[in-house]
Amino acid sequence: xxxxxxxxxxxxxxxxxxxxxxxxxxxxxxxxxxxxxxxxxxxxxxxxxxxxxxxxxxxxxxxxxxxxxxxxxxxxxxxxxxxxxxxxxxxxxxxxxxxxxxxxxxxxxxxxxxxxxxxxxxxxxxxxxxxxxxxxxxxxxxxxxxxxxxxxxxxxxxxxxxxxxxxxxxxxxxxxxxxxxxxxxxxxxxxxxxxxxxxxxxxxxxxxxxxxxxxxxxxxxxxxxxxxxxxxxxxxxxxxxxxxxxxxxxxxxxxxxx
Numbered sequence: 001x002x003x004x005x006x007x008x009x010x011x012x013x014x015x016x017x018x019x020x021x022x023x024x025x026x027x028x029x030x031x032x033x034x035x036x037x038x039x040x041x042x043x044x045x046x047x048x049x050x051x052x053x054x055x056x057x058x059x060x061x062x063x064x065x066x067x068x069x070x071x072x073x074x075x076x077x078x079x080x081x082x083x084x085x086x087x088x089x090x091x092x093x094x095x096x097x098x099x100x101x102x103x104x105x106x107x108x109x110x111x112x113x114x115x116x117x118x119x120x121x122x123x124x125x126x127x128x129x130x131x132x133x134x135x136x137x138x139x140x141x142x143x144x145x146x147x148x149x150x151x152x153x154x155x156x157x158x159x160x161x162x163x164x165x166x167x168x169x170x171x172x173x174x175x176x177x178x179x180x181x182x183x184x185x186x187x188x189x190x191x192x193x194x195x196x197x198x199x200x201x202x203x204x205x206x207x208x209x210x211x212x213x214x215x216x217x218x219x220x221x222x223x224x225x226x227x228x229x230x231x232x233x234x235x236x237x238x239x240x241x242x243x244x245x246x247x248x249x250x251x252x253x254x255x256x257x258x
Contacts, residue, residue: 014041018047021044022047022050022052022053025048025050026053029056029058030053030054030056030057030079031057031059031062031079033048034048034075034078035062035065035075048082049082050082051082051083051084051085052086053082054080054082054083054086054087055086055087055089056088056089056113057076057079057083057090058089058092059076059093059100060091060092060093060115061093061094063076063092063095064094066095069095072094072095072096073096073099073100076092076096076100076103077100077103080103080104080107080109081107083109084108085107085108085109086109086110087109087110087111088110088111088112089113089114089115090104090111090113090114090115091115091116092115092116092117093116093118093119093147094120097116097118097122098122101114101116101130101131101134102133104134105133105134105135105136105137105138106137110140111138111140111141112141112142113141113142113143114141114143114145115143115144115145116147116149117146117148118147118148121174122149124150124152124177127149127155128155131155131158132154132155132158135158135159135162135163136162138162138163139163139165140163140165141159141163141165141166142167142168143167143168143169143170144159144166145170145171146172147170147172148174148175149171149173149174149177150174150179151171151173151179151184151187152180152183153186153187154187156184156188156191157187157190159191159192160190160191160192161191164194165194166194167197168196168198169188169192169195169197169198170197170198170199170201170224171199171200171201171203172199172202173202173203179204181203181204181205181206181209181230182206182209184203184209185205185206185208185209185210185212185213186209186212188213188216188217189209189212189213189215189216190216192217193216193217193218193219194219195217195219195220196219196221197220197223198217198220198223198224199223199224200223200225200228201224201225201227201228201256202227202228202256203225203228204228204229204230205230205231206230206231207231207232207233207239210225210231214242214243220246221247221248222246222247222248222249223243223246223249223250224250225249225250225252226250226252226254226255226256227252228252229252231252232252
């Protein structure tokens with residue numbers, strides 16, 4: 001494998017030191033390493049087994065490149081296994097989301113950042129059972145992002161109880177499955193006092209729910225209420241004064257895309 005430089009000098013990729021190749025592979029990301037780079041030559045195949053390359057795994061949107069859900073899940077499990085307990089970040093929005101999450105939870109890991117999107121409309125029951133089982137084995141979780149799910153209160157309570165390090169929670173509700181916004185707000189308030197960042201875009205919580213969150217999460221530094229149409233308050237109201245104490249607040253009437 002050779003490449004010509006601007007000065008006309010030809011260099012062989014195989015002569016590049018391994019530590020430099022590792023840096024290059026890190027720029028590719030776990031999917032491109034596993035799906036493409038490792039197939040180039042035997043040397044790259046061996047480099048693609050380095051655990052540090054799989055500390056962050058992002059399967060968002062790339063799952064569509066596999067011929068079947070079974071093929072994707074097999075590849076995803078192999079990528080997780082290559083992290084050898086060093087996996088810190090997982091993002092996914094497609095096939096076998098529930099099975100992949102449970103597999104990750106069952107492996108040695110130091111997962112801190114989990115970002116899931118319900119692109120394929122997983123049922124509320126499967127979602128609830130999966131998350132409750134998984135978070136029991138993810139005590140180091142610091143960031144959780146869930147898009148297009150409903151948020152059963154019992155799920156959020158379990159997350160709060162099992163993940164004492166959780167600092168960042170981002171929730172965007174499903175437009176198809178009914179969400180118990182009242183129960184959701186009080187579950188957050190009762191079980192996540194350590195939160196620093198909370199995003200509730202498009203959420204149907206009420207003023208009572210917001211007050212409960214402000215009471216139960218006293219360390220909030222960022223609060224996103226965009227498109228929360230059921231929340232309202234006057235400029236000089238008590239709730240507005242409390243919001244003024246938070247470093248960054250995105251209000252319901254602010255644009256979603258900016």
